[in-house]
Amino acid sequence: MRKNNGDKRELILQAAKKVFAENGYHQSSITQIASVAGIGDGTIYNYFQNKEHILQTLFHETIYNQFVPGLQQALEPYQDARFMLLEIVRYHFHFFQSDPEAARVIQIESRQSIQRVREAMRPGIRSYARIIDATINQGMEQQLFVSDIPVRVSRKMIFGTLDEIVTNWVLSSKDYSLLTSVEPAFRLLLNALTNTNKNPFRNE
């Protein structure tokens, strides 16, 4: 049975993920991707408008179609914002650890200054942001989290922290498990969000 279109499209995406992860977007050529996919160069253009479009799609499908839905599902069981935060941390690390190539492409290659690539990233990023925001808001409603910090800033802290830890891991030899960072990262973030210090410079 001949491969259907869906398969071939996916084939190209997987090949591109591999090649981008290995060499970087600008150092990768269409010929390389086609070669890894075992197809002709021209065939790629039946499925993607251009090279840039592959990267856009790769990002969009990974974040918007995989990461975010998976996270939503993973959060469903929880009500307590603290548990939800823990799950976000765990899920984030787990996701990228289980697909290091995707991690590399997302963390490194998508940070291109190409405007169109950034725009393709936006819906996925925004969905993720909304989930984090909802969690923070819920924590505030549950009077578990500080309420005098703009949600936006808290969210950037959460995302920035997770992102930084993953990026460091991606660029390392990856000989340690990302999951060992779940606990300390969670505790830091929970600390940050938990309201107790009225006067930060108190000397009690």
Add this chain to the structure above:
Amino acid sequence: MRKNNGDKRELILQAAKKVFAENGYHQSSITQIASVAGIGDGTIYNYFQNKEHILQTLFHETIYNQFVPGLQQALEPYQDARFMLLEIVRYHFHFFQSDPEAARVIQIESRQSIQRVREAMRPGIRSYARIIDATINQGMEQQLFVSDIPVRVSRKMIFGTLDEIVTNWVLSSKDYSLLTSVEPAFRLLLNALTNTNKNPFRNE
């Protein structure tokens, strides 16, 4: 009297910063940089080995020669780790706010998958990391900061948070001041490092 090397070299770096910030490294050409600098293409090669070398130098000079020394000086007056943390936050935001082009290049272009570029960044990044680590350690010695979180993780949180906030600002229309984020970001980070949730899931 002839322009000395320092002048011309600096001229090229400034032009490159501008062009890289506007178009991104890979989308920038030597001809563009030369044109902005008001010099001939070939002149650039009297001062830099190649295009990559310009980017490397830009990073190194900005982080290692400007950012880090400035931060060290800014931290000198302080003893209390909490004040030092505040100064780190303030300085970080202030630095990039006052040179948005540098910010763009540092925040975005540094995410290159070119190994040599990453390596050129390393000394600067590591110096910065050492300063943050020293601050955290000092806070722990002063029994101000929690001591049961690996310094490495705390540092990544701090850096990741600041980085994320700056990146968002850089990619935005920049119509708000980064300095408005000093307070909330500091409070979050201080909370993270000072709060103690012995039992994070307690329901008191």
Add this chain to the structure above:
Amino acid sequence: MRKNNGDKRELILQAAKKVFAENGYHQSSITQIASVAGIGDGTIYNYFQNKEHILQTLFHETIYNQFVPGLQQALEPYQDARFMLLEIVRYHFHFFQSDPEAARVIQIESRQSIQRVREAMRPGIRSYARIIDATINQGMEQQLFVSDIPVRVSRKMIFGTLDEIVTNWVLSSKDYSLLTSVEPAFRLLLNALTNTNKNPFRNE
């Protein structure tokens, strides 16, 4: 049906031969070659790794694949080393006369100081040298040629003489036939190799 590789490759080689013959290797550009071949610049790189490789191939194909096999065939009928020497002279002049562009490239451009080019020529040159050496040895076995001169030196005389005559012709207006030199050159070389003078400085 699409042109096959052989055609396009040959097309490029012929164009390069023409252009190199006219301007010399270093004064020839890829664009000129492509233009003469009636193809795009980039196409050349589908068949040759780089400009140097074209020159190497040109040498190799001309000497190793054309000149030497043709000479071997031409020598087959002969047993007497003197007839073989005559045929070498005749064939050498005939070959280059019938392809003056090849002659020019071989005679002039081969004097490149580029090591890789020299190395590409070696197999062809060595094959030719072996044929000449075999002829000389045969003449000595047949007691027709002097046996107290190193074969190596005799071969250099033969090759040097033919080469010099061709080079002069190539650089001239080529308004005379190389073949007029067959007889005198042959007679000189045969004289040189024929053993009769015991005392070179005799005054008989």
Add this chain to the structure above:
Amino acid sequence: MRKNNGDKRELILQAAKKVFAENGYHQSSITQIASVAGIGDGTIYNYFQNKEHILQTLFHETIYNQFVPGLQQALEPYQDARFMLLEIVRYHFHFFQSDPEAARVIQIESRQSIQRVREAMRPGIRSYARIIDATINQGMEQQLFVSDIPVRVSRKMIFGTLDEIVTNWVLSSKDYSLLTSVEPAFRLLLNALTNTNKNPFRNE
């Protein structure tokens, strides 16, 4: 005392000889030559019109001003054309052996297909040719040399043979003395010019 013009001109020529011999004409840069000469790039243009002109001059001075006069002087004592031929062989090999860098430039680098370079070579070559021709003519008048071969062809044999031997030596590791070739080369050439094979294919 400051170096006078003659010195500096000579300095440049010597530097160029060295650099050309080492890297080849096209692979050598003005900057390299200036550097070896210990002067500024621009200074070279006070003494030579351009890079090509240096090569032309180098050739001209070496052959026309050094090689040829030296040969004329070396030939003076001799009357017998055979001794003159011997001296030509000896002198030719001696000259290039004692200045291998000159040899390399003359044998290899001057064989460029640049028309103007070839033209600059002509007077020197022609002078040398005239000396060889005179020697051959003298030998014929003295009834020592065969008179039924065009002088032009004999001269090409002589020059081609010597040239080929020197070229091979230049391109070799030069671990043998060129002078070992004096005797066999001379004997071959003398044979060529003196033997008489009225019927070359006789079976006596």
Add this chain to the structure above:
DNA sequence: CATGAATGAGAGTTCATTCAT
């Protein structure tokens, strides 16, 4: 005369994209 920083034309080469098959 001497300098060497500045120049810019021109080189070789790459590679995303097209399109005839």
Add this chain to the structure above:
DNA sequence: TATGAATGAACTCTCATTCAT
């Protein structure tokens, strides 16, 4: 739909030559 040879714009980089000092 699949192909991959062909393309040529665009790139980085070199270096002979100039000229203000």
